Amino acid sequence: MNNNLFSPVTLGLMSLANRMAMAPMTRNRAPEGIPTALMAEYYAQRAEAGLIITEGAQISEQAVGYPATPGIYSEEQVEGWKQITSAVHDRGGHIFVQLWHCGRVSHPDFHGGALPVAPSAIKPAGQACTYTGLQDFVTPRALEFREIPEIVEQYRHAAAMAIKAGFDGVEIHSANGYLLDQFLRDGSNQRSDAYGGSLANRARLLLEVTGAVCDEIGADRVGVRISPVNGFNDMHDSNPQALFNHVAAALSELKPVFLHVVEVSMAGEVDDAVNMQQIRDRFNGLYIANGGYDKVRGNAVIASEAADMVAYGIPYLANPDLIERFRRDASLNTPDMATFYGGDAHGYTDYPALDDA
Numbered sequence: 001m002n003n004n005l006f007s008p009v010t011l012g013l014m015s016l017a018n019r020m021a022m023a024p025m026t027r028n029r030a031p032e033g034i035p036t037a038l039m040a041e042y043y044a045q046r047a048e049a050g051l052i053i054t055e056g057a058q059i060s061e062q063a064v065g066y067p068a069t070p071g072i073y074s075e076e077q078v079e080g081w082k083q084i085t086s087a088v089h090d091r092g093g094h095i096f097v098q099l100w101h102c103g104r105v106s107h108p109d110f111h112g113g114a115l116p117v118a119p120s121a122i123k124p125a126g127q128a129c130t131y132t133g134l135q136d137f138v139t140p141r142a143l144e145f146r147e148i149p150e151i152v153e154q155y156r157h158a159a160a161m162a163i164k165a166g167f168d169g170v171e172i173h174s175a176n177g178y179l180l181d182q183f184l185r186d187g188s189n190q191r192s193d194a195y196g197g198s199l200a201n202r203a204r205l206l207l208e209v210t211g212a213v214c215d216e217i218g219a220d221r222v223g224v225r226i227s228p229v230n231g232f233n234d235m236h237d238s239n240p241q242a243l244f245n246h247v248a249a250a251l252s253e254l255k256p257v258f259l260h261v262v263e264v265s266m267a268g269e270v271d272d273a274v275n276m277q278q279i280r281d282r283f284n285g286l287y288i289a290n291g292g293y294d295k296v297r298g299n300a301v302i303a304s305e306a307a308d309m310v311a312y313g314i315p316y317l318a319n320p321d322l323i324e325r326f327r328r329d330a331s332l333n334t335p336d337m338a339t340f341y342g343g344d345a346h347g348y349t350d351y352p353a354l355d356d357a
């Protein structure tokens with residue numbers, strides 16, 4: 001019989017109860033970057049997912065780009081995350097933290113007036129979310145060649161801190177227009193050194209980061225997220241199929257346990273279409289599909305073996321018991337966009353489960 005969303009799967013060292021992942025979602029409820037007890041409640045409510053991938057967690061102060069997002073580089077942050085990992089593990093769940101550097105998608109307000117950093121000094125169209133509201137993006141500062149090794153080391157350090165905090169592993173965020181994606185795509189990377197130009201050069205930083213993180217915590221605890229067609233954050237590439245085919249094949253040699261692919265565009269103009277099957281075929285680990293899936297499409301993509309798991313974002317945000325609802329073919333709660341980013345328990349931990357009624 002073919003597998004479906006409810007079939008177990010082995011992911012690295014772990015046996016997952018099902019093939020549904022909770023996609024990473026920033027919720028801006030970590031004042032001063034420290035994870036809270038409320039966050040532990042939110043993630044624990046969703047622990048029935050085969051795998052939870054947390055919201056993006058910044059790897060350094062320089063990595064910050066939004067208000068009240070959690071960090072994963074200081075001892076205080078590790079202590080905060082411990083509440084979350086233990087609450088999820090107590091419920092039999094598995095949880096990876098997403099390692100995040102916003103790069104140019106930030107604002108001087110987060111950096112004592114200093115410019116955000118990027119591969120090249122190219123200002124994205126759009127606005128940053130700051131503590132004083134939306135403000136136009138600025139032209140970022142291009143990273144010096146000599147600064148790049150330190151960023152690789154910050155990813156390594158964050159991965160070690162993740163294990164210390166009790167996470168089962170990490171997802172390297174190389175999607176959605178943040179720093180690693182900015183290096184990959186030629187709309188944001190026009191460097192002339194070893195980190196720009198050819199596909200190999202543009203993929204170099206992601207590969208160095210993945211190599212360092214795999215070396216630090218073991219490749220079977222490491223996943224990578226990419227978004228080949230996502231125009232969000234003013235991202236473009238002249239040949240996304242060639243780029244992401246190269247990325248998938250090159251990553252595969254480092255043996256991270258999964259490649260998590262945002263298959264849709266969340267905003268912005270879409271560049272050329274990308275055939276995701278070509279990406280999957282070049283990667284030896286598990287392929288996690290994401291973007292607009294429901295139960296029927298999720299089951300179908302797994303049955304056809306085009307994906308090994310499916311990650312659900314907004315459906316998981318609004319339905320703590322998403323799996324049970326899928327099992328029973330029950331209706332889903334309506335997501336409340338007004339409470340997505342920031343706020344308190346409302347729109348966060350108070351979405352009802354079926355059996356609450």
Ligand SMILES: Cc1cc2nc3c(=O)[nH]c(=O)nc-3n(C[C@H](O)[C@H](O)[C@H](O)COP(=O)(O)O)c2cc1C
Nearest residue numbers: 023024025026055056262291292293312313314340
């Ligand atoms: C509130 C919200 C926050 C998000 N934050 C992140 C994030 O921190 N990291 C990330 O990689 N994607 C983030 N995303 C994208 C989701 O992971 C996912 O790719 C997107 O919602 C599409 O999946 P869906 O159709 O199942 O919702 C976010 C999406 C939403 C709605």
